[in-house]
Amino acid sequence: MVRSRMLxxxxxxxxxxxxxxxxxxxxxxxxxxxxxxxxxxxxxxDKHIFPDFTKETGIQVESVAEPTGEAWLxxxxxxxxxxVAPADVNMIAQTPMLRGQKTxxxxxxxxxxxxxxxxxxxxxxxxxxxxxxxxxxAVSWYITLVSNTRVFPQAPQSWAEMWAADKKxxxxxxxxxxxxxxxxxxxxxxxxxxxxxxxxxxxQKALDKLAAxxxxxxxxxxxxxxxxxxxxxxxxxxxQYYHDxxxxxxxEHPVRSTFPKEGGILDSGIWAVTRACKKVEEAHVFIxxxxxxxxxxxxxxKVGTAPTVxxxxxxxxxxxxxxxxxxxxxxxxxxxxxxxxRSDWINQKWTEMITR
Amino acid sequence: MPGLYLENIEKRFGGVVAVREVTLExxxxxxxxxxxPSGCGKTTLLRLIAGLERPSRGRxxxxxxxxxxxxxxxxxxxxxxxSLALFPHLTVEENIAYSLKIxxxxxxxxxxxxxxxxxxxxxPGYGGRGIAQLSGGQRQRVAIARALAIEPRLFLLDEPLSAxxxxxxxxxxxxxxxxxxxxGITTILVTHDQREAMSLADWIVVMGTDNRVHQTGTxxxxxxxxxxxxxAGFIGTSNLLRGVLGKDGRVRVGGLALRVETLPAGMSxxxxxxxxxxxxxxxxxxxxxxxxxxxxxxxTFVRDVGASIEIHLxxxxxxxxxxxxxxxxxxxxxxxxxxxFLPPAACVVLAP
Amino acid sequence: xxxxxxxxxxxRLPLLxxxxxxxxxxxxxxxxxxxxxFFRREPGGxxxxxxxxxxxxxxxxxxxxRVLAFSLFISAFxxxxxxxxxxxxxxxxxxxxxxxxxxxxxxxxxxxxxxAVIVAFAWSIMLSQTAGVSNLLVRLKLLAEPRSWSPGxxxxxxxMAYLAFPYTVLVLYPPLARLDPHLPEAARxxxxxxxxxxxxxxxxxxRRAIIATLVMVFAFNLGTYLLPQxxxxxxxxxxxxxxxxxxxxxxxxxxxxxxxVFFMVVSLALVGLAMLGGRGRPGEEA
Numbered sequence: 001m002v003r004s005r006m007l008x009x010x011x012x013x014x015x016x017x018x019x020x021x022x023x024x025x026x027x028x029x030x031x032x033x034x035x036x037x038x039x040x041x042x043x044x045x046d047k048h049i050f051p052d053f054t055k056e057t058g059i060q061v062e063s064v065a066e067p068t069g070e071a072w073l074x075x076x077x078x079x080x081x082x083x084v085a086p087a088d089v090n091m092i093a094q095t096p097m098l099r100g101q102k103t104x105x106x107x108x109x110x111x112x113x114x115x116x117x118x119x120x121x122x123x124x125x126x127x128x129x130x131x132x133x134x135x136x137x138a139v140s141w142y143i144t145l146v147s148n149t150r151v152f153p154q155a156p157q158s159w160a161e162m163w164a165a166d167k168k169x170x171x172x173x174x175x176x177x178x179x180x181x182x183x184x185x186x187x188x189x190x191x192x193x194x195x196x197x198x199x200x201x202x203x204q205k206a207l208d209k210l211a212a213x214x215x216x217x218x219x220x221x222x223x224x225x226x227x228x229x230x231x232x233x234x235x236x237x238x239x240q241y242y243h244d245x246x247x248x249x250x251x252e253h254p255v256r257s258t259f260p261k262e263g264g265i266l267d268s269g270i271w272a273v274t275r276a277c278k279k280v281e282e283a284h285v286f287i288x289x290x291x292x293x294x295x296x297x298x299x300x301x302k303v304g305t306a307p308t309v310x311x312x313x314x315x316x317x318x319x320x321x322x323x324x325x326x327x328x329x330x331x332x333x334x335x336x337x338x339x340x341x342r343s344d345w346i347n348q349k350w351t352e353m354i355t356r
Numbered sequence: 357m358p359g360l361y362l363e364n365i366e367k368r369f370g371g372v373v374a375v376r377e378v379t380l381e382x383x384x385x386x387x388x389x390x391x392x393p394s395g396c397g398k399t400t401l402l403r404l405i406a407g408l409e410r411p412s413r414g415r416x417x418x419x420x421x422x423x424x425x426x427x428x429x430x431x432x433x434x435x436x437x438x439s440l441a442l443f444p445h446l447t448v449e450e451n452i453a454y455s456l457k458i459x460x461x462x463x464x465x466x467x468x469x470x471x472x473x474x475x476x477x478x479x480p481g482y483g484g485r486g487i488a489q490l491s492g493g494q495r496q497r498v499a500i501a502r503a504l505a506i507e508p509r510l511f512l513l514d515e516p517l518s519a520x521x522x523x524x525x526x527x528x529x530x531x532x533x534x535x536x537x538x539x540g541i542t543t544i545l546v547t548h549d550q551r552e553a554m555s556l557a558d559w560i561v562v563m564g565t566d567n568r569v570h571q572t573g574t575x576x577x578x579x580x581x582x583x584x585x586x587x588a589g590f591i592g593t594s595n596l597l598r599g600v601l602g603k604d605g606r607v608r609v610g611g612l613a614l615r616v617e618t619l620p621a622g623m624s625x626x627x628x629x630x631x632x633x634x635x636x637x638x639x640x641x642x643x644x645x646x647x648x649x650x651x652x653x654x655x656t657f658v659r660d661v662g663a664s665i666e667i668h669l670x671x672x673x674x675x676x677x678x679x680x681x682x683x684x685x686x687x688x689x690x691x692x693x694x695x696x697f698l699p700p701a702a703c704v705v706l707a708p
Numbered sequence: 709x710x711x712x713x714x715x716x717x718x719x720r721l722p723l724l725x726x727x728x729x730x731x732x733x734x735x736x737x738x739x740x741x742x743x744x745x746f747f748r749r750e751p752g753g754x755x756x757x758x759x760x761x762x763x764x765x766x767x768x769x770x771x772x773x774r775v776l777a778f779s780l781f782i783s784a785f786x787x788x789x790x791x792x793x794x795x796x797x798x799x800x801x802x803x804x805x806x807x808x809x810x811x812x813x814x815x816x817x818x819x820x821x822x823x824a825v826i827v828a829f830a831w832s833i834m835l836s837q838t839a840g841v842s843n844l845l846v847r848l849k850l851l852a853e854p855r856s857w858s859p860g861x862x863x864x865x866x867x868m869a870y871l872a873f874p875y876t877v878l879v880l881y882p883p884l885a886r887l888d889p890h891l892p893e894a895a896r897x898x899x900x901x902x903x904x905x906x907x908x909x910x911x912x913x914x915r916r917a918i919i920a921t922l923v924m925v926f927a928f929n930l931g932t933y934l935l936p937q938x939x940x941x942x943x944x945x946x947x948x949x950x951x952x953x954x955x956x957x958x959x960x961x962x963x964x965x966x967x968x969v970f971f972m973v974v975s976l977a978l979v980g981l982a983m984l985g986g987r988g989r990p991g992e993e994a
Binding site: 406407408427428429430431432433434435437438439440441442443444445446454455458459502503505506512 | 888890891893894895896897898899900901902904905908909912913915
């Protein structure tokens with residue numbers, strides 16, 4: 001799921017504007033427009049990544065703030081129909097990646113022009129069902145089990161502890177099926193893995209199990225800041241949250257982030273290029289640069305993302321690595337179920353479950 | 357003694373004095389007019405009586421009961437406002453019966469009473485109408501009926517007729533007067549229109565721009581014997597001549613020594629005085645004449661409005677107005693020489 | 709003299725302007741929404757410009773009905789609360805000396821300038837167990853131990869009423885300021901106590917303004933989608949929240965549009981009913 005602290009209200013307007021005013025690509029030779037999630041990510045990239053990239057390659061970068069949710073996808077789609085690309089390379093969340101595939105929105109990438117792809121963990125080479133590569137992992141992060149150390153002196157071990165009776169009205173969880181990945185967490189924790197979610201019956205099982213969790217949930221949040229503040233204060237002393245932000249917060253607040261034994265939730269964004277892109281060469285150069293172990297190390301240290309490349313290549317110390325990632329095998333979200341035929345059904349069931 | 361008694365009433369709004377040191381006695385059953393120019397405090401005085409304002413100083417008594425602290429809704433005074441203040445969301449009948457409903461009078465009785473009152477103000481059958489459907493004069497009557505519905509101990513009217521056109525106003529004045537006489541209810545009407553006061557009231561309280569009461573009395577007394585120059589000027593038209601009282605008891609105006617019949621007590625020779633002579637008391641003679649209290653001059657303007665004729669003279673710098681009926685019309689035109697006679701009996705000597 | 713008719717585009721400009729504004733800012737966006745609501749949703753993708761009624765058919769679920777009912781209920785509830793509190797407040801405000809009125813109005817307008825996010829956060833902190841007002845009540849010995857009142861129904865009511873209150877006062881201010889001050893005075897002289905005067909005359913003569921304000925505040929409240937997420941529990945999420953979820957998080961614009969259109973129709977119907985119920989006597993002044 002997309003992470004940003006921007007509020008989604010403006011997005012519909014952006015959409016309307018984009019439908020009527022297709023943005024044209026301007027700019028001199030050797031420049032590139034990169035779409036990054038607005039807010040924290042864009043600010044960090046503008047500060048730590050893009051200047052060095054320009055210094056090394058001579059390619060000017062103009063960063064574009066992407067709106068949250070899937071509005072950006074809709075904009076890219078509309079723009080591609082008009083033959084323009086609002087940005088040449090886009091940081092795209094997993095679910096919209098799959099949605100874009102349906103309309104053949106993404107340009108197939110040439111791995112030969114991205115030699116550093118060999119460094120990547122296999123999960124970060126994104127492909128069309130027919131095997132064409134349509135995206136390369138950009139950034140990844142973990143959602144873990146966080147808790148307030150004052151309220152819970154003992155660190156939790158398992159996601160299952162959320163269901164415990166002493167957690168009544170104490171949890172803060174993400175509000176949507178497709179950004180909380182709680183179905184995957186439930187399936188992995190209680191039903192032996194996310195394969196459970198292959199069938200409706202399996203999904204229903206996970207939903208029923210989650211329904212039992214409801215009395216323990218005080219806040220179903222969409223806005224990160226709200227939960228973070230309540231977590232620090234101990235108002236809502238447990239929940240799921242972003243590992244890197246929680247680790248950062250732990251320096252000054254009674255907060256800890258734990259990788260449960262079932263694993264943290266690994267979510268990621270992908271660099272993708274729409275078929276309307278006219279700066280294909282520069283786009284490949286950029287993606288290759290971003291896949292370099294040293295750049296991934298820099299991202300881990302400066303931005304707090306988990307590296308997309310193999311750990312040993314990064315040279316991160318144990319402490320540095322632990323601040324952003326874990327050796328415990330992650331729970332990888334089943335993005336496919338949120339884009340497939342069952343997506344509307346899942347969403348409906350999910351909303352019914354939590355609003356009842 | 358039954359009636360309304362105001363004792364040394366003063367009202368200040370912030371630093372502004374609206375009513376200054378008013379002590380008044382209003383006998384029961386009278387039709388009283390508070391008369392004065394705008395800003396003289398007459399409406400404030402009425403609102404003090406109604407209990408809508410609290411006096412800054414002084415007490416109010418009704419039939420020897422101190423009502424100074426009594427809230428407005430306990431006083432049972434009927435009041436008609438300048439804006440009429442009819443309730444726009446209620447029908448005519450509901451407006452009239454409002455006070456009855458407050459006092460839990462049964463619906464049938466309310467209906468009967470409001471029909472009776474509508475009859476009284478000559479609007480029978482209007483009960484079901486909305487306020488917006490009435491003409492100005494009709495609203496006036498409804499407002500009066502509503503105020504009378506509580507069987508008020510005092511009937512207060514704040515310039516209720518000022519919004520009406522001249523003809524309707526005169527009709528309503530007459531009706532109001534007849535109504536008051538029929539009901540015998542003590543009534544106070546605030547007005548700035550001296551004609552209205554003269555034709556309605558049997559007792560007038562004249563207030564001045566200094567927010568004091570200048571004179572109280574019957575209309576005729578006030579007209580004939582104004583207490584001071586302000587009253588003389590405000591009530592009707594008057595020739596006001598400034599002069600000095602001589603040792604011989606004559607008043608010197610310009611180079612003339614005018615004889616006056618009576619001198620008010622407490623005036624010493626050498627003091628400045630104002631002479632007031634009503635225009636209709638001044639006969640005019642054509643040509644120049646000599647004699648006691650004769651002023652000769654020239655006609656500057658003739659105003660003939662049919663029912664009366666006004667002739668303006670300039671007598672060596674002293675402007676004079678004379679009024680006469682068409683029957684006694686002197687044959688004078690603008691520019692003619694003429695002489696005015698100021699009868700000693702008509703010369704009222706006032707403090708300056 | 710016969711007035712000349714305006715000739716040419718230039719002369720008609722003053723008439724064209726409102727039409728253009730209406731078309732650009734209302735008709736076109738609404739038209740797009742209406743059109744999209746009939747488009748066919750492609751699961752996992754976008755939508756196709758094909759006529760389809762499925763979006764509307766998909767609305768008829770218990771979930772949608774419940775959320776719709778709750779949205780209407782809380783909007784109406786908060787509108788009643790705001791007008792109930794705001795009407796006496798505004799009445800007393802209009803009776804104050806002018807300079808003091810201005811101070812109050814400026815304060816209220818400054819509240820309007822706060823974004824819903826700030827308001828929601830402020831309330832969630834104020835009603836929290838760790839830093840909220842309950843701590844104050846504990847110190848005053850009115851409460852045994854600090855409590856958490858957010859998220860919850862009343863937290864949401866607080867937030868919504870807080871946001872709508874200045875709006876309510878600003879809408880009520882002109883009719884109340886225009887109210888003939890002699891009306892309540894007349895009622896007083898007719899024997900009505902101040903309280904009775906307020907209800908029979910002030911409220912009575914402004915009945916239509918009150919209903920109009922209720923309707924406006926109700927409509928204003930219908931749009932709330934941020935507060936329920938922060939101050940409410942999932943059962944307090946309004947339809948606007950669901951619409952946002954569909955549109956933003958699930959890319960199901962056709963369903964979101966259908967929800968919005970249906971919501972609007974129901975709301976307009978309710979507003980129409982309220983207006984009809986509030987119609988005055990023939991000839992009564994507004």
